[in-house]
Amino acid sequence: MAKKSYKEMSKKELLHEKGSLEAAFDEWKNRGLTLNMARGKPSEEQLDLSMDLLNVGVEEIDVVRAEKNIDLRNYGGLEGIYSARELLATMLEVNADQVILYGNSSLNMMFDTIGRAMVKGLLGHTPWGKLDKVKFLCPVPGYDRHFSICNYYGIEMINVPMTEDGPDMDMVEKLVAEDDAIKGIWCVPKFSNPQGIVYSDETVKRFARLKPAAEDFRIFWDNAYCVHYLYDEIRIPNIIDECEKAGNPDMVFEFCSTSKISFAGAGISGMAASSANLKDALATMTVQTIGHDKVNQLRHSIFFEAGKKIPEHMKKHAAILRPRFEMVLKTLERDLGGRDAGEWLAPKGGYFITFTSVPGCAKRIVELCKTAGVVLTGAGAPFPYGKDPEDSTIRIAPTYPSRDELELAADIFTICVRLASVDKYLETAK
Numbered sequence: 001m002a003k004k005s006y007k008e009m010s011k012k013e014l015l016h017e018k019g020s021l022e023a024a025f026d027e028w029k030n031r032g033l034t035l036n037m038a039r040g041k042p043s044e045e046q047l048d049l050s051m052d053l054l055n056v057g058v059e060e061i062d063v064v065r066a067e068k069n070i071d072l073r074n075y076g077g078l079e080g081i082y083s084a085r086e087l088l089a090t091m092l093e094v095n096a097d098q099v100i101l102y103g104n105s106s107l108n109m110m111f112d113t114i115g116r117a118m119v120k121g122l123l124g125h126t127p128w129g130k131l132d133k134v135k136f137l138c139p140v141p142g143y144d145r146h147f148s149i150c151n152y153y154g155i156e157m158i159n160v161p162m163t164e165d166g167p168d169m170d171m172v173e174k175l176v177a178e179d180d181a182i183k184g185i186w187c188v189p190k191f192s193n194p195q196g197i198v199y200s201d202e203t204v205k206r207f208a209r210l211k212p213a214a215e216d217f218r219i220f221w222d223n224a225y226c227v228h229y230l231y232d233e234i235r236i237p238n239i240i241d242e243c244e245k246a247g248n249p250d251m252v253f254e255f256c257s258t259s260k261i262s263f264a265g266a267g268i269s270g271m272a273a274s275s276a277n278l279k280d281a282l283a284t285m286t287v288q289t290i291g292h293d294k295v296n297q298l299r300h301s302i303f304f305e306a307g308k309k310i311p312e313h314m315k316k317h318a319a320i321l322r323p324r325f326e327m328v329l330k331t332l333e334r335d336l337g338g339r340d341a342g343e344w345l346a347p348k349g350g351y352f353i354t355f356t357s358v359p360g361c362a363k364r365i366v367e368l369c370k371t372a373g374v375v376l377t378g379a380g381a382p383f384p385y386g387k388d389p390e391d392s393t394i395r396i397a398p399t400y401p402s403r404d405e406l407e408l409a410a411d412i413f414t415i416c417v418r419l420a421s422v423d424k425y426l427e428t429a430k
Helices: 011-030 044-048 082-092 106-119 144-152 169-178 201-208 239-245 275-288 294-303 310-336 362-371 403-426
Strands: 035-037 099-101 135-140 156-163 182-187 218-222 252-257 269-272 342-344 353-357 374-376 393-396
Touching: 011 403, 035 403, 044 310, 082 099, 082 252, 082 269, 082 294, 082 310, 099 275, 106 144, 106 218, 106 252, 106 269, 106 275, 135 144, 135 169, 144 156, 156 169, 169 182, 169 201, 201 239, 218 239, 239 252, 310 342, 310 353, 310 403, 353 403, 362 374, 362 393, 362 403, 374 393, 374 403
Parallel strands: 035 374, 135 156, 135 182, 182 218, 218 252
Antiparallel strands: 099 269, 252 269, 342 353, 353 393
């Protein structure tokens, strides 16, 4: 039997539906479950794929002569060892000379890059911290930790709507050309966080051709999910190459890591950029540290054969994640399809599913889920300052729970969505 849309139901029908949903909700609540879909953490199964990393370095490598006769146990090697730079370069489709390595976290590198711009300035420009106003463009919905970095440094954030091809480029081009206080934009170009959108070729090329009023404007190209395919490989133009061709070689910082490929807390991260930008960054890094963990870098380069094994390894990740995503999407369609209770996107990669509720329902849905034992990311998190103008965006993270837990959580989620939606429609029902 076809499901009737809540939008088309009479007040009497909605009240009957509400009673049934409240009974089902109480049953779930009384089970005392504790389920977590709040953050995009790798599951134990995914982490187990890289356990052999712990064995690399015992007999297979000579840490003293592994690379250019540098003792990798000692200080030095600020740029990172070359074979590990090749690993990240393979993922980003750039040359190893265009990459420098950091510790385990690309987020840390992004935070430090903003900090360097605030304190020292970029390529000789006035430090942002000495300016009256610094602004960043923030495609929304987006990654909450990007917004937290801006908030920490007191940078004003400007929302830019996402389209199916990426950020609204008409708006981006207009804003950066008119306002020299706009110093950057956050981008997750492949399988965006949280919608899973892949930037179109034209969007990437338009980014490279930007004509910002600020000479020290930078694109923060957080390519966190560059190899995280659920199905077939999807390629987009290389932003480093495109900026070079457009005469803007210094306009982009590109970041990535192995955090969701090997061990989330013990991977390696890096930044790709122009030689001028890398030299500028290294001048600060040499004050910060005498070198990151080169033994771990070598461990990764051997395990992944300097990037050659990444495609094979990521297929194993996809085999674990694909059924989880498909199960959640199937549950959404089964319980919510045709009810006018919300919309969702089916991503081809990345770590999240974005659910768009009836306007004004997201916070209520998240609170209902919490009461029933399911923890979700806060409803406003994908927006600067935690303020979702429509109160409608919810980020679902299917990766961490077990399959059984995820199935329960998805069932609870749809009950909460339906209950919140019915209540919203009752406000105007006749």
